[in-house]
Amino acid sequence: MELTIFGTAAAEGWPAPFCRCSACQEARRRGGPNLRSRSGALLDNDLKIDFSADTVGHMLRTGRDLADVRTLVFTHQHSDHIVPSELEWASGPFTNTPPAQPIVVFGNSQVMEMLHAQFPNPAHANLELRPALEALVPVTTPTGDTILPLPADHAPGAFVLRLTRANGKSLFYGHDSGLYPAATLTALSQQAPLDIAVFDCTYGGAKSSNKGHMGVDGVVQMAQALRDCGAATEKTKLIATHFSHNGGLMHEELVEAFLPHGIAVAYDGIVVRG
Numbered sequence: 422m423e424l425t426i427f428g429t430a431a432a433e434g435w436p437a438p439f440c441r442c443s444a445c446q447e448a449r450r451r452g453g454p455n456l457r458s459r460s461g462a463l464l465d466n467d468l469k470i471d472f473s474a475d476t477v478g479h480m481l482r483t484g485r486d487l488a489d490v491r492t493l494v495f496t497h498q499h500s501d502h503i504v505p506s507e508l509e510w511a512s513g514p515f516t517n518t519p520p521a522q523p524i525v526v527f528g529n530s531q532v533m534e535m536l537h538a539q540f541p542n543p544a545h546a547n548l549e550l551r552p553a554l555e556a557l558v559p560v561t562t563p564t565g566d567t568i569l570p571l572p573a574d575h576a577p578g579a580f581v582l583r584l585t586r587a588n589g590k591s592l593f594y595g596h597d598s599g600l601y602p603a604a605t606l607t608a609l610s611q612q613a614p615l616d617i618a619v620f621d622c623t624y625g626g627a628k629s630s631n632k633g634h635m636g637v638d639g640v641v642q643m644a645q646a647l648r649d650c651g652a653a654t655e656k657t658k659l660i661a662t663h664f665s666h667n668g669g670l671m672h673e674e675l676v677e678a679f680l681p682h683g684i685a686v687a688y689d690g691i692v693v694r695g
């Protein structure tokens with residue numbers, strides 16, 4: 422299983438467009454992994470997670486495309502994770518190689534409402550909109566994956582996701598969320614250990630309550646919670662992402678902070694194999 426994380430910033434990107442704070446100026450100066458775009462990931466070539474307005478840019482920068490995507494799953498309704506009009510590019514004349522079958526789309530009730538409003542006739546857009554996801558109720562994708570939506574500490578109805586591929590490989594996609602609710606940790610503990618786990622680290626090195634999002638200390642705490650409940654082993658790849666300029670720590674400092682805890686720091690375009 423191969424996970425590509427294309428966008429690793431919080432909602433405003435980092436550097437943020439209207440901001441000249443020291444963290445944004447330093448990101449402009451250092452460049453490289455400190456230039457972070459809005460959310461989006463791809464599992465192998467066929468399962469897309471979230472679709473921000475930066476998705477076209479993600480494909481341009483990495484030389485990848487989304488022509489093999491069969492399933493699209495959304496975590497929640499925030500605009501750094503979904504911009505419905507951007508899904509128009511999956512149909513003609515915006516693609517000359519449209520998907521052979523409609524892309525099957527999953528999301529919470531808010532997300533599905535946004536998509537139905539944008540696409541009154543989803544089939545014309547090569548989309549198949551499934552009923553809204555419900556917490557702790559697994560659904561199956563066209564390629565035989567299982568999506569288990571888990572409660573997040575974030576916006577109303579937001580989910581973190583446990584994704585199991587048809588071959589048994591598994592991913593916990595843990596953002597956006599503060600410290601994970603007990604029901605989420607319990608559900609993860611009842612399944613096989615994860616191959617990859619991705620954590621929300623919006624608050625970076627800033628002092629925070631770890632509510633709504635997490636900082637470095639919250640991620641360390643949740644990684645340990647996953648180990649303690651058996652959801653993570655020494656083989657699980659642990660990755661922090663979704664960083665905001667308000668967190669202060671640059672990529673190189675985040676790497677240093679997480680190193681003793683066995684947690685890697687995502688950058689735009691990182692490919693994680695598990």
Ligand SMILES: [Zn+2]
Nearest residue numbers: 432499501597
């Ligand atoms: Zn977000």
Ligand SMILES: [Zn+2]
Nearest residue numbers: 440442445666
């Ligand atoms: Zn800034």
Ligand SMILES: [Zn+2]
Nearest residue numbers: 497499575597
């Ligand atoms: Zn959010």
